[in-house]
Amino acid sequence: MGFVRVHHDVQEYEVFARKTRLEPLRQVGAVVAPDDELAMAYARATYDEERWVEMMIVPKAAVIQLWAPGEAEA
Amino acid sequence: MESSNSAAFEGLLKRGELIESVSEMTPDYLRELKHTLIVSGDTELISAPAYYLAARKAPSVNAFMTGIAIIQDELAHAHIAYHILEELGESQEALIFKRDPKAFRYPYAFDVPLESWTELVVANAMYDQAGFCLLGDIHEQCSYGPWKRGLVKVMAEENFHLRNGRNWSKRISQAGGAAKEELQRAVDWMFPLTVEWFGLPDNLKQHSAQLDYRLKGLTNDQLRPQWLSTVVPFMASIGIQVPAHQENSHYVLDYPFPSTFDAEAKRWDFNDPCTWDDVLSRWRARGPRNAEMVALFQESFSKFLPQRGREISLQQRIWSALAQIDDPEMPINLVDLGVVYGVALEGRTVRVRLTFTAMGCPASDMIIGDIRERLLAEPGVDEVAIDVVWDPPWSSSRMTVEGREALRAWGLSV
Structure with a gap:
C-alpha cells in the first residue's frame, strides 16, 4: 500500500529485531521513509526500547504473502 | 457477501481471537477502532510539546536529558498509533499537520501548561499513570492484533516515565521547604484534572461500542479507582496531601465530582460543584494552550514546505x-x-x-x-x-x- 507524504514517494518497511541470540527475530513495528538510509535512521530512533543484538528492515513490497490470517482455515 | 463477512467477524470476536486486517472488519468496528487510535495517538503526540515546555526548566543537564528521552518515547508511541491509522487508510500527515487544533482528541489536562520541572514530574507520576491504566487495559484486551503488539513497547516505556515521576516527586518532597510547597501546589491542581481524564461516570455515558468490540476491557468507573489505588497511597507515602482517602478496600474523593476549575489560575473551587454538562463544554472549548501546543509541531511543518x-x-x-x-x-x-x-x-x-x-x-x-x-x-x-x-x-x-x-x-x- 502506498502512503501519502508531501515531499517524496515513500515506502513502508517492516522492522525486525531480537534481544538475545537465543530468541528468534520478531516483527517489532514498521516505518515509512523515502529511502533505505532514512528508514534505517527511523527504525533505530523509533524502536529503541531494547538493547537489540540484531535489527533489520525489509521493504514491505519485498514480502511475499502465501496466505493471510483466515485464508488457511477457509 | 456483507452478511457472511460480518458473521465471520462476529465469530472471531466471540472466540477471543485477534482481528488482523481491514478485510476482516465490519465498517462499524473500523470506525470505532480508528476513533480509539486517534484519541491514543493525539494524547501521546500532544504530551511531547507539553512536556518539552516544562523540560526546558530542568534543574540539571542530566534531568533535561531524561525529559528529552521521555518526549522521544511519546513521539514514538504517537507514531505507532498514527501508523496503524495510516494502514487503515488515513493520511498521517493530514492527521498531524492539517487538523484544526480544536479537532485533536486528547485529555483537557494537556491544555493547561506545565510550567516547571516540578509540574513535569507530577505529570509523569499522575498523567503517565493514567496512560498506564488506560493503555494497559487496551494492551490486555484489544482485539486488533497490530495495536495489541505495538503496545508492548509503549507499556515498557510508560513504566519508565512513571518511575521518573515518582523518584523526582519523592526527592522534591524530601527536600522540604519551598520545593515541597511547590510540589503540593502542583498536585493540588493536577490531581483532580487527572481524575477527570477517565471521563464521565458510567451511568451518564452512552453505551460503549469500544467494550463490545473489545477495543478496551474496562469502563471509566473501573479504570478511575485503579488509578486512585496507585496514586493516593504513593502520595501519602511521600507526605503529599491529595483530596481522596481510603475507605475499606476502595478510594473516595473528598470533593464534589465534578467541580469548577479556573484554568488560568490553575485553581479548583470545591465549594462550587458543577454539572457534567459544564465540564463537557469546558473540554469542548479546549484549554488555554491548545492552539499553542498544536502550533509547536504544525508550524515547523508549514515552514519546511517552501524550502523544499x-x-x-x-x-x-x-x-x-x-x-x-x-x-x-x-x-x-x-x-x-x-x-x-x-x-x-x-x-x-x-x-x-x-x-x-x-x-x-x-x-x-x-x-x-x-x-x-x-x-x-x-x-x-x-x-x-x-x-x-x-x-x-x-x-x-x-x-x-x-x-x-x-x-x-x-x-x-x-
Whole structure:
C-alpha cells in the first residue's frame, strides 16, 4: 500500500529485531521513509526500547504473502 | 457477501481471537477502532510539546536529558498509533499537520501548561499513570492484533516515565521547604484534572461500542479507582496531601465530582460543584494552550514546505488543485473522498490514478471532465491523462477525517 507524504514517494518497511541470540527475530513495528538510509535512521530512533543484538528492515513490497490470517482455515 | 463477512467477524470476536486486517472488519468496528487510535495517538503526540515546555526548566543537564528521552518515547508511541491509522487508510500527515487544533482528541489536562520541572514530574507520576491504566487495559484486551503488539513497547516505556515521576516527586518532597510547597501546589491542581481524564461516570455515558468490540476491557468507573489505588497511597507515602482517602478496600474523593476549575489560575473551587454538562463544554472549548501546543509541531511543518525547492512544487499544486474539485453529488472534495490514488508527472503530462466510489457511477464522466479542466489550468501542465482503476476498490475507510466530518455535517452517517 502506498502512503501519502508531501515531499517524496515513500515506502513502508517492516522492522525486525531480537534481544538475545537465543530468541528468534520478531516483527517489532514498521516505518515509512523515502529511502533505505532514512528508514534505517527511523527504525533505530523509533524502536529503541531494547538493547537489540540484531535489527533489520525489509521493504514491505519485498514480502511475499502465501496466505493471510483466515485464508488457511477457509 | 456483507452478511457472511460480518458473521465471520462476529465469530472471531466471540472466540477471543485477534482481528488482523481491514478485510476482516465490519465498517462499524473500523470506525470505532480508528476513533480509539486517534484519541491514543493525539494524547501521546500532544504530551511531547507539553512536556518539552516544562523540560526546558530542568534543574540539571542530566534531568533535561531524561525529559528529552521521555518526549522521544511519546513521539514514538504517537507514531505507532498514527501508523496503524495510516494502514487503515488515513493520511498521517493530514492527521498531524492539517487538523484544526480544536479537532485533536486528547485529555483537557494537556491544555493547561506545565510550567516547571516540578509540574513535569507530577505529570509523569499522575498523567503517565493514567496512560498506564488506560493503555494497559487496551494492551490486555484489544482485539486488533497490530495495536495489541505495538503496545508492548509503549507499556515498557510508560513504566519508565512513571518511575521518573515518582523518584523526582519523592526527592522534591524530601527536600522540604519551598520545593515541597511547590510540589503540593502542583498536585493540588493536577490531581483532580487527572481524575477527570477517565471521563464521565458510567451511568451518564452512552453505551460503549469500544467494550463490545473489545477495543478496551474496562469502563471509566473501573479504570478511575485503579488509578486512585496507585496514586493516593504513593502520595501519602511521600507526605503529599491529595483530596481522596481510603475507605475499606476502595478510594473516595473528598470533593464534589465534578467541580469548577479556573484554568488560568490553575485553581479548583470545591465549594462550587458543577454539572457534567459544564465540564463537557469546558473540554469542548479546549484549554488555554491548545492552539499553542498544536502550533509547536504544525508550524515547523508549514515552514519546511517552501524550502523544499521547485521539483516538488508542481506535484503539490496538483494535489491542492484536486482538493478544490468537489464530488458532483456531495459536498466533499476528491482528495478527502479518497478516490485519487496517485499523481505522476511525465514531463508536462500529469497522470492521475483515479477510482470511483461505485462502478457505473453516473457522475464519473463529469468528474473526469472537471479534473481535466482544472489541471490544464495549472501552469506547467500541457496534458492530463486519467487512468481509472478498480484495484484496490474504494471503501469509505479511504475518506480523510475532514472528509468524513464534512459529510457528517451534511447529514450523512459515515
